[in-house]
Amino acid sequence: xxxxxxxxxxxxxxxxxxxxxxxxxxxxxxxxxxxxxxxxxxxxxxxxxxxxxxxxxxxxxxxxxxxxxxxxxxxxxxxxxxxxxxxxxxxxxxxxxxxxxxxxxxxxxxxxxxxxxxxxxxxxxxxxxxxxxxxxxxxxxxxxxxxxxxxxxxxxxxxxxxxxxxxxxxxxxxxxxxxxxxxxx
Numbered sequence: 538x539x540x541x542x543x544x545x546x547x548x549x550x551x552x553x554x555x556x557x558x559x560x561x562x563x564x565x566x567x568x569x570x571x572x573x574x575x576x577x578x579x580x581x582x583x584x585x586x587x588x589x590x591x592x593x594x595x596x597x598x599x600x601x602x603x604x605x606x607x608x609x610x611x612x613x614x615x616x617x618x619x620x621x622x623x624x625x626x627x628x629x630x631x632x633x634x635x636x637x638x639x640x641x642x643x644x645x646x647x648x649x650x651x652x653x654x655x656x657x658x659x660x661x662x663x664x665x666x667x668x669x670x671x672x673x674x675x676x677x678x679x680x681x682x683x684x685x686x687x688x689x690x691x692x693x694x695x696x697x698x699x700x701x702x703x704x705x706x707x708x709x710x711x712x713x714x715x716x717x718x719x720x721x722x
Contacts, residue, residue, distance in 0.1 A: 540657035548583040570670035575643035
């Protein structure tokens with residue numbers, strides 16, 4: 538399995554969906570990006586770490602990481618290795634003991650920001666899910682297969698209202714692929 542290192546680039550709110558946001562990771566060379574859907578609480582937590590407020594050293598995730606690293610002399614990696622029903626499958630991997638613990642992708646990004654643990658993605662998954670990244674461009678490209686079914690249904694309704702039948706067809710196909718019973722043929 539070939540892995541590619543990712544770095545945290547930004548976190549942003551989604552204008553049309555205030556309950557979720559996007560976490561953007563890029564390859565080290567900045568050529569490709571991977572977007573992860575996140576809940577609003579995680580968007581806040583990541584933003585807090587970006588703002589570098591003084592209190593963050595006393596927050597629970599930072600304190601727990603200090604406890605772990607003081608008591609265990611071990612290396613860690615975060616590995617994104619699959620996508621199932623719109624969710625990236627992510628592992629906190631401990632190469633010294635060949636063990637891995639599943640972790641939510643957005644939580645893994647927060648852990649990486651706090652600890653410096655590197656994030657990797659399986660190269661074939663990056664080739665499927667990653668999109669070209671251009672610094673300073675407005676908006677972020679997001680593959681439809683990472684959106685929740687609810688978000689897909691809202692986007693489908695909007696595409697139909699705007700008579701964008703090509704986009705509507707793509708969204709309908711993704712909902713069908715997931716086995717969504719509420720999608721008409």
